[in-house]
Amino acid sequence: MLNNVENILYRRPELYDLFYPEPNDETPSMLRRAFAKHLPSPPKSILDIGCGTGRDLASLARDGAKCVGIDALAEMVSFASSRHAHVSFLNGDMRSIRLGQTFDAVLCMGSALMYALTNTDLRATFQTFASHSHSGSLLFLDVNNAAACLPGGMFRRELRNEFNAGGFRAVATMLFDFDYRRQVMIRRRTWKLEDEETIEDFCEYRLLFPAELEAFLDDAGFGVVGMYDNQQLMDTPLNGLRLYVTAMFRG
Ligand SMILES: C[S@@+](CC[C@H](N)C(=O)[O-])C[C@H]1O[C@@H](n2cnc3c(N)ncnc32)[C@H](O)[C@@H]1O
Known part of the structure; x- marks a missing residue:
């Protein structure tokens, strides 16, 4: 159950991936690019927070990583579990869930972070990212770019x-x-x-500006290693519609 949201695509998860088609595995390809750029070796474990239909993890798990997805909507979790048996999906809130384990990569994709509407929600969510990271874990955030x-x-x-x-x-x-x-x-x-x-x-x-995100990340123990507005992860003035942020946990 989510407040402040009424979305047909959440009531009918089978339509979600059709509404946002990714014929060429665009998001997992971008994530593999980020792993190659910022991690010494491919991640062996990946946590996706606000994972939705689980499409990104389903692709990444094929590289051999142990993958876990969390989502607040029971409908999404049961849909993802029924489609992708090789990934674990759990129902939970990104502001409070604690799995008691850390991951080499933590993801929060497709604007899921923007559902943390207040500064209190954001701080809690960044604490969740930190609680599931170890020194050198890579966090990848994908949000609308308020600067656009x-x-x-x-x-x-x-x-x-x-x-x-x-x-x-x-x-x-x-x-x-x-x-x-x-x-x-x-x-x-x-x-x-x-x-x-x-x-x-x-x-x-919640709209987030680049420097604002950097401040929340820093408070939670993450140092930004890259900010991009394109899936090729090329450096630009950052006035594009999306904001992709990679940050390393200091531990
Ligand atoms: C726009 S969808 C993105 C799904 C997926 N990450 C993707 O990129 O396809 C946002 C997801 O965030 C989930 N979500 C929203 N608030 C959440 C919260 N507090 N905790 C966990 N998941 C949440 C929603 O249920 C939804 O599945």
Whole structure:
């Protein structure tokens, strides 16, 4: 159960990967690039926090790492477990879960960190990252880039997406608004279905700036080793829509 979220794709996880297709394994490929760049050898253990359908871990586990995924939604956990028997999936909250073990790599992908809406939630979540890391563990974060909302950035307030897969055909129109005081982006989405029925959903996301993330990471014992706005992990001025952060645990 999640507060501040109503999302058809969370109620029907089988549609999630179809709505966000990755035909060429884009995210796991980026993660392998980051491991090669920042770790002395490929990770033997990987924890994915807010793992959703478990797609990223399912791919990474094929390289031989022991993989564990955590998600707050029981629907996601049971869907992921049914699809990917070679990975362990557990129901838990990123602000509080403690597995009592550490991992060579800790991931929080696909904006999952942005569900920590307040500074208190963020600090708690960074403590969870630290509790599952040992000296030299690599943390990888993937969030919207708040800097892209500044003048000169690439952010658009309205997006339209046509969707036709898994027996579900709809046009999704997404409107984005901001609560500037809380630094929260609000997405209101309207799905117009084939039979003209409309379904509304919404979500609140905490926006994070690069230097702000670096401060939270530092407080939790992580040193940033790279910040990118592209999946090739090339250095840029960081005004792109995504922010990929790699950080090393000091221990
Ligand atoms: C946008 S999805 C991303 C899923 C996956 N990481 C990916 O990239 O495909 C965000 C996920 O974060 C999970 N989530 C949100 N708040 C959470 C929390 N407090 N603890 C654990 N998982 C959470 C949601 O249930 C959802 O599966």
